[in-house]
Amino acid sequence: MVIVFLAAVLNYVDRQTLSALAPTIQHDLAMDDRAYADLVNLFLVAYTIAYLISGKLVDKLGTRRGGAIFVIWWSLANIATTFVHGVRSMGACRFMLGLGEAGVWPAASKAVSEWFPAKERATAIGLYTMGATVGATIAPSIVIPLAKWTLPGLGEGWRTAFLITGIAGFAWLVPWLFLYRKPRESQFISAEELAHIEQDGEPAEAAGEAWSWKQVLTFRPVWLLLFGRLLTDPIWYFFQFWFAKYLHSERGVSQDGLTMTWMIYAAAGAGSLVGGWLSGVLIKRSGSAPAARMRVMFGCACLMVPAAFLITRATSTPEVMGLAVCVVFLSLAWLTNITAIVVDVVPKHSVATVFSVVAAGSTLGGIVMNLIVATLVAGPSKKAAGFMDEALAAVFGPLLKAIEGRGYNPWFLVMAVLPLVAFLILRAGGLLRRRNSDTSLSC
Template sequence: MVEQQSGTQPSPVRGARETASRPSRTRWAVAAFCFGGLAINYVDRAAVSVALPFMTDDFHLTKTEQGLILSAFSWTYAVMQLPAGWLIDKFGTRLVYGACVLWWSFFTGLTALASSFAALLGMRLGLGIGESGAYPSSAKAVSAWFPASERARATAFYDSGARIGSALSVPIITAIIGAFGWRAAFVTMALLGVVWAIGWWAYYRSPERHPGANAAELAHINQGRDTGPVPEGPSGGRIRDLFRHRVVWGMIAGFSCLNFVVTFFLTWLPSYLVDERDFDLLKLGFFGMVPGLMAVAGSWAGGLVGDSLLARGWSLTRTRKTCLVSGMLLSSAVAGAVLASSAVLALVLLSVSYAAIAFAMVSVWCLPADVAPADQVGSLGGTQNFAANIASALSPIVIGALAEATGSFVVPLLLTGVIAILGAVSFGLLIRRVEPIAPSPSA
């Protein structure tokens, strides 16, 4: 009789048990969907910015009018943040996120039919309404699907979708414009959004209802939670009660400064490179995506550093504030671009600034899940995004008006650098501790 060697052939029963005891990775597929949604979000958002230098011949827009077009998105985007967060908490991430993508894809497609300044303005206003739900939905999904120990990496993952979308919008949109004209770019992106929404509705469920999440993954997701799974349903708290807490005001002030800075990269960067650094369409399509790609690296770094510091025993307060303050301070490098003697050096400084702002952005979107009661994560995410996007709405108008008044981007970029420093001060001084706030009493 041949003797079987011990340990060389694991039994099928033992292997099945070991497999069942390992957490499945459905949560990362959910994060990947959020990544894709935000990538499409930012390509659609930035499409006008990339196309605008080449649309001007059709619309005969002044710099001030261009600033209004670029900022119009943020007007409705900001106003809709509070209702979007409430709707997400009330009706669930699956329904609201998918509906938001369909809405903004509709207005992206309609932009191809615009024939006047007023029509283009209207399309941008409609786009902002739909896109308002993307970040709060992603924050809510990560809150539901990830434990605190993985939250920074998950947030960095989906936020890097926004950075990749911002970066790829330049070569994608310029390539479509070069081949088919600027109107075709908006039709293409609208169809892509519809495909994503169908996939999201088909795939997304809460962890307890998702067939792909095994018991081990559910236990992993809920580790350290006293209240159990994140609820999907009506919130018992009131949005106005969130404003009683100093940490919320610190989140709002710092994020507003951050958004003023990041909006420059999403709106005026292509025009700056064309007007001030003499980039043609080919150079814009190739080099214009460099800052966005660096922002992707910055976003990933923000997630890895955040989770690494927590794993080393740093407190949540120290971890989040370190990432926020350092990222905002380094992002002030945007002001240095005005002193650069060459386009290459200017592009390097802009890339450093955008990477730093993406590094800080990860911690910004960890804060709602870190701080809010479980049934108000979407509401707090919408609240901070509402205030921040008022600054985002003002940014392209202020930059455009100053550029037109002074004849260059020198003053606008210097101002942007100062605002980055103010953001670091806001995060550093207004936020004392990052810890869960008491649930609001029912209305």
């Protein structure tokens, strides 16, 4: 899992390079907040598209080859960003980055299903999710200093940050291609370790054909989990794409001072690990993996209400940071467990495909969040709407008119209740109820 962890680190360093350097890049490319929101949405649209196909590709090609393809793709996209000269070329590069970056997560979930028994899966998912938060944590401390370097022929210093972080992906490929194999094919695993991995009764290379799209789309938990992530993942996307801008514009934090956001991502890493560990403890007591995950998620949902609400009442930056740390900790503990449920309820041969469909709900929620927050912050647009703005406005037009220019506080209030609403939907939809028509749980 160390190599998967490092892939997650690189994934988030590359995606956070833009948000960490947003004030500088916006100035150099003459980009307003709406243009920045469009860039984020282009990334998320590509991410959604890639999710829908990447899981099937990983299930077909295997974890090793599939993971390598996506890391190569997004590393090239990040390197290409070095040479952009306007909003359009930046948008094209962010779109290509999104197409590549989504693929690592189905590959990671498949690796967990291949290498871990049920009681350890959430901890393993927490570990690679922590890799994402570590990447986001260290990104400002890496890319902000890199942006002060100006390499000959590149122009502004922020271009150096994209170049170097993109090259790092190719260094990762060496250990991945050399070391990663399925448990039964690995020369580094003993018979006792293999027996431990397969203790749930399904070997990592379980026989059976991968699910068809019809089987995937008619499996009830797929839709419940998709809606669960659609409602709750926007919380984490907000902290990735907008929180640094919030600190800069609303709390007066300078570009260099934004390195303090490492605390947010450190909290996310801690939440990932603690959430996975806690559900593992509950599984040992109750024996039901999905039920244990839901108990942890309910606790997170309840605690989220006061934590997010109080951000709107905070009077100082330290108060905001303390409350934001709590919100992110709870959000990632929730995310780790709802992700683990996918691995719990789907046979190993189709985990990546189902994971990718469920995760598409995540990016759709992120797109809607991005539109809402941009409207709250930027107010009425002073430029002609682009195709994406027009499409989203056709659906959300009345809502957007009602919230224009109201600032960040309404979003924090919405964020406070999203996990609780999602939990109630999962419970009411009978996520834990087994029916004969459903495929039997893998754990």
